[in-house]
Amino acid sequence: MQFNLRTVVPSLIVLAVAVLPLLAPTTQVLLTLALSKGLAVLGVIVLLQAGQVSFGHALFFGVSAYAAAFVGKGFGGGELFSMLAIGVVASLAISVVVGLFVVRYRHIFFGMLNLAVSMIFFSLLEKFYHVTGGSDGLSVARPLFLGIEMEREGFEMVLFYLVLVLALGAAWLTHRFLNSPIGNMMRTIKTNEVRLEYLGVSARNTLLVGYIVSAGLCGLGGALAAVAQGVVTPEYAWWIRSGEFVFIAILGGSGSVGGAFVGSLLYEAVRTYASAFAGDVWQMILGIVLLFVILFAPSGITGLFARLTGRKASPASEEAGQ
Amino acid sequence: MTERVLLEAKGLEIRFGGVVAAQDINIQIHEGHNLAIIGPNGAGKTTFLNICTGYLKPHKGKVFFDGKDVTRLQPRHLVRRGVARAFQIPQLFTEHSVLENLLIAGAAQSRRWSPFRPLHQIPERKAMLHLLDMVKCSHIADRPVSELPEGQRKLVDIAIALALKPKLLFMDEPTSGVASSEKFEVLDIIAEALTEAKVTSVFVEHDMGIVDRFADEVAVWNRGEVLFRGPPDDVLNHPDVIRDVIGEEV
Incomplete structure (x- = not known):
């Protein structure tokens, strides 16, 4: 019964999202x-x-979104896959440069340095008006899809299913990565960095690999969001956006890849509908939700689900939630 | 026949403020031996281990391993050359099971880290299971290391070190924290595993019963200096060692 629940519920969620x-x-x-x-x-x-x-990962979300926008602007609309590819490559390139610096630090210093770098980028976006459009941002024209020019409705449908496929693919690959030797070594940075060094492994290099992977995922999300919204603004790289990512990770559950999407879907739904029906108090509603999650389900929604279905939540998620 | 020198320390000196933790340490460690380092608290025994494993850099002197100067190398570079370490407080990955601790060590040693091959399917798995068998921990392979008693944690820590295929293993009090009734049992398992793995060992120890049973050479440290070195029978019965280190006859 428990086995079925653990398989059936995630499958049903994916199906519901696909059909909705x-x-x-x-x-x-x-x-x-x-x-x-x-x-x-x-x-x-x-x-x-x-x-x-990291309290600054909106940096990579923003870098990728702007890179995709520039590609679109420079090529009269651009091609969807080239925009996504260049967006991801740009965020990967920046992550190598930033990562080489920040992986030397841990905990609050790591978080704050990421925040600082993202705010520098945010300022550049605001100040270089002639290039970035300043606080107005840049519009992102609807790109071609495999060379085909599509109407808005059709394109949005195609984009949605593309995002769904990419999200499933990224979740699977990330799950594989986290269960691989390098993914496990990354997890040991939290529990025993000294022992990792005494295994002949550089903890910094290991964290750098994880940092680049995480930036690539943020970059992919940023480029897709830019195309979906049709506009990019400095708010893509704002610290509030970075905090939002951390908030959603805790809400969904940081111990599993599914938590990212469950949390994100719930967050966006609450934000959209709460702001529509309770415009003055929607942020308070989100705050109360987070409070309840931290107090009663520190491993997030996916951790709570795992607990209810009899599987022990990973200590990693419990700790991250706290 | 001359025995091969695996590690050699020449003129090591290190101070922590006014405290001299190592002063003109000159010692050779020969291949195939089990050298015990004894001495009172604060004698500089662990400092010597820390220098030889790259955790501390001496103010003076050099460390040679396999004839090459390794004084300034980081721990991870020393590990790759064949120097491993087991700790007084076992250093384990507490969110992982016993087997996973070994698999991570095995993957680190082989340096084959395919990002998409699950940890449990790495080619070194069979060798790691054998290592667990060697330290008599096969039956706890799937248990989280955080749940283990100290004796088993020590054995897992040493198994992790052996997974790195070292030529030389430093152990800091391999049986400290282990219940008295289990000490010799744990020690015998370690000794057997080291013999099977053909690893030279250097270990710091306060328990003279352990030293007498396991070491084939003993070096006595005091105030950052090596006072005596020789076979256990000679060193442990030396009147100065009995007076300054042991306090009673073994």
């Missing part, structure tokens, strides 16, 4: 953005495995 836009087309953009953001949260979860919280 067909039944309620107004949810399509919401789901596309939620899944895009979920990819970025997945990146934050990768770092949480090493016990490190």
